[in-house]
Amino acid sequence: MQTPAGKPSSLAKPTLDTLFYIDYSWWDRNADDLRTYLLSHLLPEQRDRLSQTTENRVVDVIDPETAEVTQLDELGLAIQMAARDPNFINPHTSLVDSIFRVFLANGNQPLTPRALEEATGRSASLILKTLAGTRIYKGIRPYHL
Secondary structure (H helix, E strand, O other): OEOOOOOEOOOOOOOOOOOEEEOHHHHHHOOOOHHHHHHOOOOHHHHHHHHOOOOOOEEEEEOOOOOOEEEEEHHHHHHHHHHOOOOOOOOOOOHHHHHHHHHHHOOOOOEOHHHHHHHHOOOHHHHHHHHOOOOOEOOEEEOOO
């Protein structure tokens, strides 16, 4: 079933091959604070430094492989740095937080539960069961082209 915009119906049941991503517009409609949640994923020293500042400086970041220059705010840069830590995604982190961190680390590129299984070490069927329910966890939802 197609919606008028050509997108698959939201009634379609997600499968192990369904792509998921962080829908940041969900955060705009939700009472949770995205900045506070993002800070919770940082290393303690990064979190302490960034939580004490209200200014939002932007820095140039150069991709070492493509030499492409992009701009990130300090929080975005801190998340990239935290994502390089081998313990950023670990078995002690909750399932939803682990999935969210995968998307933070990969620039929010949509992934299937099978790919998320590889990245988190958690079962693809458990990931699907969690993300395909009626509740949306931290804005993670099916990606529709």
